[in-house]
Amino acid sequence: MSKELKLWVIFACSILLVACSTKKKMVINNEQIQAPKQFNTKKTYEDEIKQVVLHSNNVNWYYTKATAKYDDGKQEIGLDLEIQMEKSKEIWINVKAMGFINVARILFQPDSIRILDYINRTYTSATYQYLRNFTPLPIAYAQLENLIIGNVLFPLDVQSSHFVKVNNEAISYNQVNGFKQKTNYNNFMKVKQTMVQDSLQSQNLTIAYSQFVPENKNQFPGKINIQLQAEKNMNIEMVMNNLSFTKKRDWQLSVPKNYKVHVF
Secondary structure, eight states, X not given: OOHHHHHHHHTTBTHHHHHHHOOSOOOBXXXXXXXXXXXXXXXXXXXXXXXXXXXXXXXXXXXXXXXXXXXXXXXXXXXXXXXXXXXXXXXEEEEEETTTEEEEEEEEETTXXXXXXXXXXXXXXXOGGXXXXXXXXXXXXXXXXXXXXXXXXXXXXXXXXXXXXXXXXXXXXXXXXXXXXXXEEOTTXXXXXXXXXXTTTTEEEEEEEESOEEETTEEEOXXXXXXXXXXXXXXXXXXXXXXXXXXXXXXXXXXXXXXXXXXX
């Protein structure tokens, strides 16, 4: 498994890590996050933030089978994913190629990441500090859950958040440890798109959600698309199939004796 592909697998098959691992200038569709001049800096947006939280997708169990495609203009990589999430406890991701070749099994928990790499016969156990080797973004377990079920990637706070409306749809702007986050919402206050930008390094990451699947008051994305441009253009697309909101099966992470073990 190449380093680039391995990163892609690590973070829900590397959606965020591939985006942020490069140190070179990155621009997404030539768009920069610019806060509108009409912001009222004396106004706080507590009510708007409460609406975002109120309309966030919320489920105890989430399960899907998905197809994922990575395309950087020079190579295309297709993978099959099986994802099961128990809210605030764990996310399992099983990765296969061509439908039958085991690539990796990944377990995310609030305090750890465990990766069984079938291709390189390695097992990695790490804390979230390990992700700092690939991205300066303060990624934690909560961001993985938000990414999968389609919520705001980083939470909004009263001190740095601002809202505007464009064509009757809300847009929020906020700061995250020096990064700028812009989030677009649909008429139901569900996230349509999130952009996170590092102003110092001109690095952007854009995640777009579409083909929403209703479930009670929730609307889960049936498609997640990530567009990147750095040393090479990159596009990552995930299409969710067979969404379910109950526990499907028990998972295990058994490490063969002949696998190399890495602990970070």
